[in-house]
Each structure stands twice: as structure tokens, then as C-alpha cells.
Amino acid sequence: MTAAAFSQPPPDTARLRSVLGQFATGVTVVAAGGKTPCGMTANSFTSVSLDPPVILICLTRDSELCEAVLREGCFAISVLAAGQEDLARYFANHARPRGAEEFAKVGWSPGPGTGAPVLDDALAWFDCALVTSHDGGDHEIFLGSVLASGAEPQRDALLFFRGGFSRSLHDAVPRSPEARTPSLARLGKSDDRQ
Numbered sequence: 001m002t003a004a005a006f007s008q009p010p011p012d013t014a015r016l017r018s019v020l021g022q023f024a025t026g027v028t029v030v031a032a033g034g035k036t037p038c039g040m041t042a043n044s045f046t047s048v049s050l051d052p053p054v055i056l057i058c059l060t061r062d063s064e065l066c067e068a069v070l071r072e073g074c075f076a077i078s079v080l081a082a083g084q085e086d087l088a089r090y091f092a093n094h095a096r097p098r099g100a101e102e103f104a105k106v107g108w109s110p111g112p113g114t115g116a117p118v119l120d121d122a123l124a125w126f127d128c129a130l131v132t133s134h135d136g137g138d139h140e141i142f143l144g145s146v147l148a149s150g151a152e153p154q155r156d157a158l159l160f161f162r163g164g165f166s167r168s169l170h171d172a173v174p175r176s177p178e179a180r181t182p183s184l185a186r187l188g189k190s191d192d193r194q
């Protein structure tokens with residue numbers, strides 16, 4: 001399907017953005033690149049398949065990250081915790097520093113499967129090899145094979161709803177201890193690979 005197929009009729013983007021904003025999501029930072037990483041705040045993340053383990057993310061074609069994912073063939077997704085709103089705002093700010101400066105003040109570790117940046121203190125993370133990409137109109141749809149993953153489910157999630165950030169109602173939902181894994185810094189580089 002081509003980009004043209006998505007543009008019938010001409011969209012009222014402001015209204016559509018507002019309607020889409022009724023769908024509450026978590027917030028992630030997607031990152032790629034080893035020596036000079038780049039990243040972006042994204043909430044288009046979704047799970048696709050458990051067996052094989054596949055996830056999906058949609059990235060605007062204008063972004064450096066889109067190019068980096070295609071070039072590197074891998075990426076990491078950090079699901080942000082409630083206290084990481086500043087990171088969400090930083091990686092959604094087009095005026096943020098670029099090149100070596102972009103991650104200079106951001107704590108991160110290389111993902112154990114690909115080396116793509118996983119942010120410190122994330123609620124969860126997925127280290128992914130690019131499987132395929134598809135035309136998604138003004139975005140590119142990336143499917144990633146999950147090579148490694150981890151979670152710190154004692155943390156609260158950062159949520160995005162109607163254009164604003166909020167914390168999760170963590171007391172309203174049971175936690176899942178089986179999701180817990182050692183933090184990336186404590187991972188022996190291979191114990192969580194699938």
C-alpha cells in the first residue's frame with residue numbers, strides 16, 4: 001500500500017489528533033545507534049506476537065531515528081516510569097541537542113542483544129532486531145524481534161492521555177512479579193536473551 005492510499009479524503013489533522021488522544025497509552029523512548037545514539041519519544045508501541053516475540057513501533061519518516069533504525073537494523077524501546085516525564089518531554093522536543101550531545105546527559109546502557117541504548121530506570125525495556133518495515137503514510141512501521149527484555153514492575157508507569165502526562169493508578173492493579181528481571185546494569189549480558 002502506498003502513502004497516497006492513506007490520504008483519502010484530505011485529513012483534518014488537528015481534529016484527528018484530538019480524537020486519537022482519547023486513547024490512553026504508556027510512553028516509550030525508542031533509541032538506536034551505538035557510538036552516537038539518537039532517540040525519540042513514542043507511544044505507537046504495541047505488542048504483535050508472543051511466539052515469535054515481535055513488537056511494533058511507528059516512527060515519523062522525518063526523524064533521524066527512522067534513518068538510524070534502517071541503517072543499524074536494530075533498536076531498543078524503554079517504557080518510561082512515572083518519574084520520567086522530563087525524558088519524555090526531552091525526546092519529544094525537536095530542538096534537543098543532536099549528535100554526541102543528544103544522550104550526553106541521559107543515563108543509559110547498551111542493550112544486551114544489539115547495543116542499542118536502554119534508558120536507566122525504565123519501567124520496562126525491549127532490545128530488538130529489525131525484522132521488517134512498512135509504509136505507514138507519514139510514518140514508517142517497524143516490526144522488531146525481541147532479543148532481550150526486562151521490567152521493574154514495582155515502578156509506576158508514565159501515561160499519556162488527551163495530550164498530557166499522568167501517573168498510573170498503581171494501587172488499582174495487581175503487580176506481576178514474574179515480569180521482574182534484574183536491572184540492565186546487573187544483567188550478565190546474556191541471561192535474558194530469548
Ligand SMILES: Cc1cc2nc3c(=O)[nH]c(=O)nc-3n(C[C@H](O)[C@H](O)[C@H](O)COP(=O)(O)O)c2cc1C
Binds near residue numbers: 040092095160
Ligand atoms: C507522548 C508522545 C508520543 C509520541 N509518539 C510518537 C510516535 O509514536 N511516533 C513518532 O514518530 N512521533 C511520536 N511523537 C513525536 C516525537 O516524539 C517528536 O516529534 C520528536 O521530536 C521526533 O523526533 P525528531 O525531533 O528527531 O524528529 C510523540 C510525542 C509525544 C509527546
